[in-house]
Amino acid sequence: MLPYKSQKCRLTSKYGYRTHPIRGWRHFHGGVDLVGVGSDEVIAVTSGIVVQSRIVTDKTNSTWEWGEYIAVSGSDGKIIYYCHLKKRLVNVGTAVKAGDVIGIQGSTGQSTGPHLHFEVRKGTKQISAAEYLGIPNEAGTYDGVLVAIDKLSKAGVVNTPEYWYKHYTDVQYLDLLLARSANCIKKVGAPCATLDEALAKLVKRGIINTPEYWQKNAGRVQYLPELICKLGGCV
Numbered sequence: 001m002l003p004y005k006s007q008k009c010r011l012t013s014k015y016g017y018r019t020h021p022i023r024g025w026r027h028f029h030g031g032v033d034l035v036g037v038g039s040d041e042v043i044a045v046t047s048g049i050v051v052q053s054r055i056v057t058d059k060t061n062s063t064w065e066w067g068e069y070i071a072v073s074g075s076d077g078k079i080i081y082y083c084h085l086k087k088r089l090v091n092v093g094t095a096v097k098a099g100d101v102i103g104i105q106g107s108t109g110q111s112t113g114p115h116l117h118f119e120v121r122k123g124t125k126q127i128s129a130a131e132y133l134g135i136p137n138e139a140g141t142y143d144g145v146l147v148a149i150d151k152l153s154k155a156g157v158v159n160t161p162e163y164w165y166k167h168y169t170d171v172q173y174l175d176l177l178l179a180r181s182a183n184c185i186k187k188v189g190a191p192c193a194t195l196d197e198a199l200a201k202l203v204k205r206g207i208i209n210t211p212e213y214w215q216k217n218a219g220r221v222q223y224l225p226e227l228i229c230k231l232g233g234c235v
């Protein structure tokens with residue numbers, strides 16, 4: 001899941017060594033810089049507990065560079081930092097679900113324009129934020145739906161990448177699954193009366209796996225809510 005409600009964003013500065021955009025020297029960039037496309041609402045990419053929600057104004061503490069920021073201790077044991085926000089919408093101690101809007105993208109702290117510095121740490125060690133998000137660590141525009149489908153394809157939950165290359169218009173049926181999965185009113189294609197009906201249709205068309213597959217791999221049904229969440233955060 002990408003950290004924007006629209007699930008679309010540009011990566012403008014990668015994780016790793018780079019020339020500092022303001023100071024000009026070479027340094028290690030501990031996260032990725034992202035700019036939302038079609039949305040400046042920042043969402044939690046994993047469920048967890050908010051452990052920091054603040055701004056540091058003391059410039060002897062280098063954390064001031066992050067401006068208004070939020071840290072979420074994820075259920076996966078990692079800590080995710082969302083920085084340079086215009087607005088923080090959650091407080092310390094809040095339990096957040098993946099997909100919840102937690103802030104608004106901004107340019108607070110040391111920043112040259114509205115963007116999100118997104119950083120992931122395991123303990124105190126920074127890890128590749130791009131890898132964590134499932135996108136290449138290079139400048140480009142990324143779509144969380146395609147990232148999710150790729151991940152689910154690899155997990156064998158939905159069809160293979162080859163299938164999606166040939167039948168990419170079928171992605172509408174995944175939207176249909178989303179639309180019918182909760183109280184979401186997104187209208188895509190012919191409506192199905194119930195979630196069961198939508199699932200049956202998806203199975204029948206081979207978009208997600210067969211009933212036999214689900215009987216053998218019942219545990220993998222866990223990936224479907226994740227898919228739904230990634231498709232639009234509407235659960």
Ligand SMILES: [Zn+2]
Nearest residue numbers: 031032033117
């Ligand atoms: Zn950054």
